[in-house]
Amino acid sequence: MGNEWALVFFTAFVGLGSGTFVAVGVSEWWEEDAQVRLRGGILALIALAAGGFSSVLHLGHPERIFGALGHPTSGIFMEALMIGLTGLCAVAYLIALRRGASGQVRKRIAVIGAVPAILLAFAVGDTYVMASRPAWDTLLLPMVYLISAALLGCLSLGVLMARQQKAEAVVALKWTTLGVLALQGVVVIAYLVAVAVAPYPNATRSVIRVLTGNLAPLFWGGVVLVGLLVPSSLTIAKRAAAPLPVAAATFALVCAFVGAASFRLLMFNLGTSVWHFF
Amino acid sequence: MAHKTLVIDLDRCLGCFSCEVACKMENGVALGVYFNKVLTIGPTGTFPDVEMYFLPTVCQECADAPCVKVCPTGASYKTEDGIVLINKDICIGCRYCMMACPYGARSFNNDAKVVEKCTLCVHLQAIGEQPACVKNCCGKARLFGDIDDPASDVSKALKAAGSDAVHSLPDVGNHPSVRYILHRKTATWQQSQPENTGRESQNG
Amino acid sequence: MNTSPPIRIGRLGKDVEAKSEYPALVANRENLYRFLARLYKVEVDQALLERMMGMSFPEDCGEEELASGYRMLGAYLRCPGQDPLTDLAVDYAKVFLGAGGAKNGFAAFPYESVYTSPERLIMQEARDQVVAAYRSEGLDKVEALDVPEDHVALELEFMACLCGETRAALARGDRGAVLVSLANQKDFLTRHLLNWVPAFCADIPKCADTDFYKAVAKLTSGYLRLEQAIIEEQIDDSAAHPDGV
Amino acid sequence: MKQLELKRRDFLKATAVTGIGAALGSSIAGLASAQPTKTAETSTIKIVKTNCRSCTADCGVLAHVRDGRVIKLEGNPEFERSRGALCAKGLSGIQALYHPSRNKYPMKRVGARGENKWMRVSWDQALNEIAAKLMEIREKYGAEAVLGSTGGGGNPNFLSCCRFSDVFGSPNWFEPGCAQCYMPRQMVYQMMYGGGPTGNPSLADSNCLELYFYDEIKVKTVVLWATDPSYSGPAQAGRAINELRARGVQTIVIDPRFTPDAAKAEIWLPIRPGTDVALMLAWIRYILDKKLYDADFVMKWTNLPFLVNAKTKMLLRASDLKAGGDANTFVVWDKKTQSAQPLAYPWDDSLEPVLDGAFTVGGVECKTGFRLLKEKTEPFTLAKAAEICWLDADMIEKAIKLYGENTPSSICLGVATDQNANSTQAAMGTATLDMLMGNVEKPGTIMQRYEEGDIGNLRSTMLKKFLSEEQLNKRLGGIEHKGLLRWWAAQPTYILEAMTTGKPYRLRAWIERSGNKLGTVANASAWIEGMKQLELIVQMFVYPTSFSAYADYLLPANEWLETDFMVSSYNRMFARQAVTHLWETMNETWFWARLAKKCAELGHENCKKAFDPKETAPELPYYDTYEEQMDGWSAYFGMTWAEYKAKMPFEFNSMERWRRFYVYKETDPKTGKPKGFGTQSKKCEIYAESMIILGRTGKPWTTFILPPASKDYEPLPHYVEPPEGPNTEGIAAKYPLVMTNGRLPIWHHTTLRNIPYLREIFPVAEIWINPVDASASGVSPGDWVWVESPRGKIRAKARVTQGMARGVVYMERFWNPETVDTETHGWQEMNVNVLSKNSAPFNDVCGTYTLRGYQVRVSKADGPPAGVWLKPEDFKPWLPQPSDPTKLVEL
Structure with a gap:
């Protein structure tokens, strides 16, 4: 597989959107101000739309997409359905905000919306789990996608909360972020182990190619350094209760997004079929 | 149920690329795209004790075709004869089926923006003829027929070859139906994907 | 490109003009088609060159590319150099025949098939279709001519023949036949000529050395574009003004 | 759109060209009234039986023609030699026919x-x-x-x-081609055997037809010497050998390249190019030594028992023994009488000729042809051949035994030996071997005299x-x-x-x-x-x-x-038929x-x-x-x-007449004696005295007696070390590798390099090199390399493969139509014949120069030559963005 840019951005933006939506929902419990929620909700919607748009770019005949409605079992149907449901929930959430609905109502919407959002974050990775591509044939792959969505959600909430002074919220977000970062690291390592022991070993999908071969810059630079280490060090750069400046928080989010995209590129490069003829 | 497919006798394949060109002529396949591609397997071993055979690769017409399963619109489908086909009029060009194929046997038509692959020349079958690659094969190495029918030429050829000499590509649950005959006398069947096949764009 | 803005003239009293201008326009079109067909069919000979030197072109005609082609051709014919017949023959051989592997086999091959078949071969589907189109009008390529039927010269000549039919129908006052003939023209123009000649004309200047053939390319693609407008207008007109003819 | 604002008056103005009518003057019309028959033809498909000529093999083709346009080619199952198979070259006929870059007019x-x-x-x-x-x-x-x-x-x-x-x-x-391709083999077999058009060992030239009767399986071992039928003639010889192998016939392949036939053979001898004759001499020596030859055939139907004047090298004739003796009767040494005796054709039971001996006849030292052959081959032990040919002695022995013991057997000799100074000697070598083994006109063997009549001459x-x-x-x-x-x-x-x-x-x-x-x-x-x-x-x-x-x-x-x-x-006769004509x-x-x-x-x-x-x-x-x-x-x-054309295919001769075995044993109605072979002695002339006569006079091919060549041609095969080989001083150190050539199945000679479907299979010239030699030259798989000989320098892409003999590299001929209109004109970039050797010494008999078996060196290059096309997609200048295919016109 080459670098499937449209799919890289599709899945990365969907991760950002669903992650942000869930994170904004979580912030309901941290009693954040309405601005954060409003902006968060809008950001989630924009990211989902950007993801959806990228996926359409990937299609040869987007005008025929309605043909997919007749086949609810396909992965693409699942993805489209979940994007739609998550988007609907985000819209409902924004309307609720706008109409000054009670926290209870908003929380309820957030909880309901979290379900398709989490499923979506997982599903965009799960579609790639297939026996034809040994390096993708593991549930660890959608786990990376899911956790990367969580990370993007944490960091985008970090940007939204950058002017927030409420210490408990800042602390909670920072610890959550660090936890997700650690989890992401663990799952990425676990994924590499899965790749290493996958059947039909082949040089095109070997861990050696990732660690020391031509994918090493992408892995060490993109996934590890930019995607994990930079956000981690930015997160712990200031004392726990102090929020990051907007610039630093934004930088951390951009880095994590680059890291997410890098991992996807890595995945596509490893995604060679069992035997490739052509 | 019928399952029409190819049986390719590698003891007989001369590596002449006739099937490849016949396919391209018959189906107007674009440059750099192949429905049928002949790979050179080997020479393996160390000079002068070496072995080599040719592997004409083609859609494996899987019994449990993953490309059909993942297709979001039903554009990839299976005929009553067990042949996997693509309805190009409803293909949305998502290429998911290309990912699902364990052999990379499908390709994207950049002009029509749809996925395509070997059709076993269904348009020729419809008028009672064999696929172009079978008809023109110089080594008479290719047989086409119903592998589920014990009386068919393909079934007989497989029986005559003996099970030790009958091979198929790795099965990851898709159950490929194309069979390759290769006797140890000619060469040893290579279990893993070959590295140098004499074809540049391979492994790409 | 040296162009002047198009002249905008409002619609004049249609009824008055129609009767006199309509046949004249059809005759002009037929002539232009035949003229272009002649230029593509074979090299320019002495007689043609002399006659062309006596021609004058409406260099200020409103269709930018066509006008620029007229001007370029006019300029060439005013000052054609020492040995124009040889220059033009050499250029013709290079541009349309790909003689001697010039340009490493790249040339503006004047066949619709080359521009419409994925393998860029002559004698593909398009050729079969134009044969069918010719025959549906009771026409066929003359035996003596040894090029495939989808040669640009023949397609242009076919349009001229269709214009001839229109002219005859006009003379008979057979409005139905005029409409049919116009519809045929539109059909052939859009399905065939406009489907490939613009690309073909874009290739000509990549190979041509003389301004003559560069001008012919402009002339052709400009004129075909104009033709689309003309035919559409004529069809609309004929439909809207049943008595207009 | 600006022009949409134009209206009829503008239209009129824009199309008004003064003088246009006169300019049209006498221009020729391209369209005229159609004939009704033509209109009726539209869209019916005619299938025309014709024959390919993408190479020289003439395979049967069914051309599908619709309204004057060829829309499809496929093999014609009726044509016996190809039986419906059609190779990549033949299938490219449409792309070649309709290639827009063709020469169209003078x-x-x-x-x-x-x-x-x-x-x-x-x-x-x-x-x-x-x-x-x-x-x-x-x-x-x-x-x-x-x-x-x-x-x-x-x-x-x-x-x-x-x-x-x-x-x-x-x-x-x-x-x-000529002295470099086919002629040496054709000439030598004609001189030594006289079997006419069907009697020579060139598979790729549609000979060895007996091997096509594989359903009868008479032959047991086929030696593919210097020939690669899978590549040079996939639809005919390649297919026939395939069928033989499928029926259990054993094959031996002698080729420095591990060809598809080598891969399927019992024995592969990866010989050093240019040394085939040394190996043949070793085979002959072994067969003589171990008495594997057909003693009866050699005695009765070859000229080896005949006495040869050791000084003049000419055969003794009855006329040499006594005045008035017959000049066409040859002499043997009779054991019974211990004297030289004329041997009346075909055989004289009263004599007991000695096959192997040296005698003095009338004061002149004479030896039998057999003895001379033995002496000639004496130095070529298995070990010696192994050393010269870079082979393993045991493998050589295994091959000879298979050929000599699993009989009937036959040697097909390919073009490789025609491409160096040993050309005629190699053909003499294989003819000698098959004659010694009695592999002549037996069912299954390749030396046959099918009755062709004069059809070739037509x-x-x-x-x-x-x-x-x-x-x-x-x-x-x-x-x-x-x-x-x-x-x-x-x-x-x-x-x-x-x-x-x-x-x-x-x-x-x-x-x-x-x-x-x-x-x-x-x-x-x-x-x-x-x-x-x-x-x-x-x-x-x-x-x-x-x-x-x-x-x-x-x-x-x-x-x-x-x-x-x-x-x-x-x-049977078939016809190539014109199905269309262009320009x-x-x-x-x-x-x-x-x-x-x-x-x-x-x-x-x-x-x-x-x-x-x-x-x-x-x-x-x-x-x-x-x-x-x-x-x-x-x-x-x-x-x-x-x-x-209407009747074809039709028989020009019945199968029974056409294909007969042991023609030499048939009675000649004119003489009442056996017909014998088409030589002067009517025997298989392993001792090719005719070579001497040819060199001195030009007979039998000349119309006038010509002055003699500077040196007599030799009547027995002899080995000459390649004039520019790995043992040549001053050359080998600088150019350590031996270059050989050979076909790829998609091209014949220099044709079809402009066919996109073929070029995408092999877009550039490759040099095949053994990993040992590659690493010694600092070359990795897929590298662009310089290939140099004393005559020039070209580039190629390295295919590092265990399928090449060590010390030998292989290239196919290549040129680049895509650079014809540049300074190189397309022949200087990757053309292996920039390197090949056209200088003396030549083959003495027919002047063959060296297209294979000369020295080169290989070194890493920075990249491909400028302007050449490398990937399938690069062919797009020949296939530039076509507009949408013209949709079907509804009429």
């Missing part, structure tokens, strides 16, 4: 040579001007100053160029008798290398020498009919200087090639789908007749006579039209060409 050069500026001229003008120039040259300098050449892929009629030269009076024509004949003694003596290289008389041709290096230096005389004009001569002649660069000296260069071919850049006239030739010709398969292309074989006609019109006496059947008899004359020619040829079968 073109005359404008401006300087190489400038690539052309002007269309009529056929009449082109032929008139060319003929006038030829006549002028003939007048001023003699007809020999006009050089003809042919060859190239799918040569439609080998001898048409030769015939023209004969008629015009020039002894000088050549083709790059299609291609020389007109030897039109060439005067004076002119024949002027043939360049013709006196020294009299084997060339077999094809009546001149020697390429002598031609080049004459072209460049004017010695012994200057050449003035070159009429060339083929693809890319610069891709096929050895040391191609050397030819450029020579070509500059010529006053006229004409090329006739299907599309422009590198050679076109140096020509003054380019003449457009038909593709095979546009031509009519006779084809035979087994005992003003002309049949290549017909061009020569047209040129002769023009010369006749200009007063050339012989050219006039050549159109008169009485003058040309027994050969057929030239005809005035192609239709007359085909009718003239079909008259042999008592029909017109139209009838022929």
Whole structure:
């Protein structure tokens, strides 16, 4: 597989959107101000739309997409359905905000919306789990996608909360972020182990190619350094209760997004079929 | 149920690329795209004790075709004869089926923006003829027929070859139906994907 | 490109003009088609060159590319150099025949098939279709001519023949036949000529050395574009003004 | 859109060109009223039986034709030799036919040579001007100053160029094949066996037909010596050998390249190029030593028991024993009487001839042919051969045993040995082996005399008798290398020498009919200087090639789908039929007749006579039209060409008559004795005394007795170490690797390099090299490398493979149509014949130079040559963005 840019951005933006939506929902419990929620909700919607748009770019005949409605079992149907449901929930959430609905109502919407959002974050990775591509044939792959969505959600909430002074919220977000970062690291390592022991070993999908071969810059630079280490060090750069400046928080989010995209590129490069003829 | 497919006798394949060109002529396949591609397997071993055979690769017409399963619109489908086909009029060009194929046997038509692959020349079958690659094969190495029918030429050829000499590509649950005959006398069947096949764009 | 803005003239009293201008326009079109067909069919000979030197072109005609082609051709014919017949023959051989592997086999091959078949071969589907189109009008390529039927010269000549039919129908006052003939023209123009000649004309200047053939390319693609407008207008007109003819 | 604002008045103005009517004047109409029959034809598909000519094998083809357009090609199952198979070359017929870059009209050069500026001229003008120039040259300098050449892929009629030269009076024509391809084998087998057209070992030239009767499985072991049928003839020989293998026939492959046939063989001997004769001598020695030969056949049906005068090397005749003795009766040593005795043909039971011995006969030292053969092969032990040929002695022994014990067996000899100085000796070697084994005219063996009648002569004949003694003596290289008389041709290096230096005389004009001569002649660069000296260069071919850049006239030739010709398969006649015609292309074989006609019109006496059947008899004359020619040829079968085409395929001989075994044992009604073989002694002449006679006189091929060559040709095979080999001092250190060549299945000679579907399979020239040699040269798989010989330097892409003998590299011929209009003209980048060796020493008998088995070195290059196309997608300049395919017109 080459670098499937449209799919890289599709899945990365969907991760950002669903992650942000869930994170904004979580912030309901941290009693954040309405601005954060409003902006968060809008950001989630924009990211989902950007993801959806990228996926359409990937299609040869987007005008025929309605043909997919007749086949609810396909992965693409699942993805489209979940994007739609998550988007609907985000819209409902924004309307609720706008109409000054009670926290209870908003929380309820957030909880309901979290379900398709989490499923979506997982599903965009799960579609790639297939026996034809040994390096993708593991549930660890959608786990990376899911956790990367969580990370993007944490960091985008970090940007939204950058002017927030409420210490408990800042602390909670920072610890959550660090936890997700650690989890992401663990799952990425676990994924590499899965790749290493996958059947039909082949040089095109070997861990050696990732660690020391031509994918090493992408892995060490993109996934590890930019995607994990930079956000981690930015997160712990200031004392726990102090929020990051907007610039630093934004930088951390951009880095994590680059890291997410890098991992996807890595995945596509490893995604060679069992035997490739052509 | 019928399952029409190819049986390719590698003891007989001369590596002449006739099937490849016949396919391209018959189906107007674009440059750099192949429905049928002949790979050179080997020479393996160390000079002068070496072995080599040719592997004409083609859609494996899987019994449990993953490309059909993942297709979001039903554009990839299976005929009553067990042949996997693509309805190009409803293909949305998502290429998911290309990912699902364990052999990379499908390709994207950049002009029509749809996925395509070997059709076993269904348009020729419809008028009672064999696929172009079978008809023109110089080594008479290719047989086409119903592998589920014990009386068919393909079934007989497989029986005559003996099970030790009958091979198929790795099965990851898709159950490929194309069979390759290769006797140890000619060469040893290579279990893993070959590295140098004499074809540049391979492994790409 | 040296162009002047198009002249905008409002619609004049249609009824008055129609009767006199309509046949004249059809005759002009037929002539232009035949003229272009002649230029593509074979090299320019002495007689043609002399006659062309006596021609004058409406260099200020409103269709930018066509006008620029007229001007370029006019300029060439005013000052054609020492040995124009040889220059033009050499250029013709290079541009349309790909003689001697010039340009490493790249040339503006004047066949619709080359521009419409994925393998860029002559004698593909398009050729079969134009044969069918010719025959549906009771026409066929003359035996003596040894090029495939989808040669640009023949397609242009076919349009001229269709214009001839229109002219005859006009003379008979057979409005139905005029409409049919116009519809045929539109059909052939859009399905065939406009489907490939613009690309073909874009290739000509990549190979041509003389301004003559560069001008012919402009002339052709400009004129075909104009033709689309003309035919559409004529069809609309004929439909809207049943008595207009 | 601005123009939409234009209205009718503007339209009128925009289309009003003053004087346009006059300009149209007398222009020719392209369209006219259709004939109703034509209209009815629309869209019905006709399937026409025809025969391919993408190479020389003539496979049966079914051409699907719709309304004058060829829409599909497939194999014709009726054609016995190919049985429905059609290879990549044949399948490319449509792309070749409809390639827009074809030569379309006769073109005359404008401006300087190489400038690539052309002007269309009529056929009449082109032929008139060319003929006038030829006549002028003939007048001023003699007809020999006009050089003809042919060859190239799918040569439609080998001898048409030769015939023209004969008629015009020039002894000088050549083709790059000839002594380098097929002729040595064909000549030697004819001299030693005399089996006619079906009696030689060249699989790729549609011989060895007995192997096609695989259902009878008579042969048990087939040796594929220097031949790769899977690649050189997949649909015919490749297919037949495949069928034999499937039926348990054992094969031995002798080839430095691990070909598909090698991969399927019992034994592969990866021999060092150019050393085949050393191996053959070792095989012979072993077979003699272990008495594996067919003693009865050798005694009764070969000339090995005959006594040879050790000094003169000539066979003893009855006339040498006593005055009045028969000059055609040979002499044996009779054991019973311990004396030399004439042996009456075919055999004399009263005598007990000694096979192996040396005797004194009338004071003259004599030896039997057998003894001389033994002496000749004595140094070639298995160990010696292993050392020379870079082989394993045990493997050699295994191979000989298989060939010698699992019989009947047969050796098919390919082109590789024709491409070095040992060419004729190699053919003598394999003929000797098969004769020793008695593999002659037995069911299953390849030496057979099928009854072809005169059908071969119908299609291609020389007109030897039109060439005067004076002119024949002027043939360049013709006196020294009299084997060339077999094809009546001149020697390429002598031609080049004459072209460049004017010695012994200057050449003035070159009429060339083929693809890319610069891709096929050895040391191609050397030819450029020579070509500059010529006053006229004409090329006739299907599309422009590198050679076109140096020509003054380019003449457009038909593709095979546009031509009519006779084809035979087994005992039946088929036809190549023109199914379409484009532009003003002309049949290549017909061009020569047209040129002769023009010369006749200009007063050339012989050219006039050549159109008169009485003058040309027994050969057929030239005809005035192609239709007359085909009718003239079909008259042999008592029909017109139209009838022929309607009736074909038809038998020209019954299968029983056509294919008979042991023809030599049949009684000759004239003599009442067995027919014997087609040699002077009617025996298999393993001791080829005829070689000596050939060298001294030109017999049996000459029309006039010629002065002797500087040295006698040898009557027994002998090994000559390659003149530029790994053992050559001063060369080997600098150029350590031996270069060999060989076919790929998708190309014939230099043709079809402009077919996208073929080029994408092998987009660039590859050099195949063993990993050991690659690493010694610092080369990794897929690297671009320089390949250099003492003559030049080219680039190729390295295929590092265990399938190449160590110390040997392989390249296929290549040139690049995509750079024809650049400074390199497409022949300098990857053309292996920039490297090959055209200098002496040549093969003594027929002047073969060295296309294989010379030294090169390989080193890493920075990248590919400029401008060449590398990937399938690179071919897009030939396939630039087509607009949407024209949709179907509804009528």
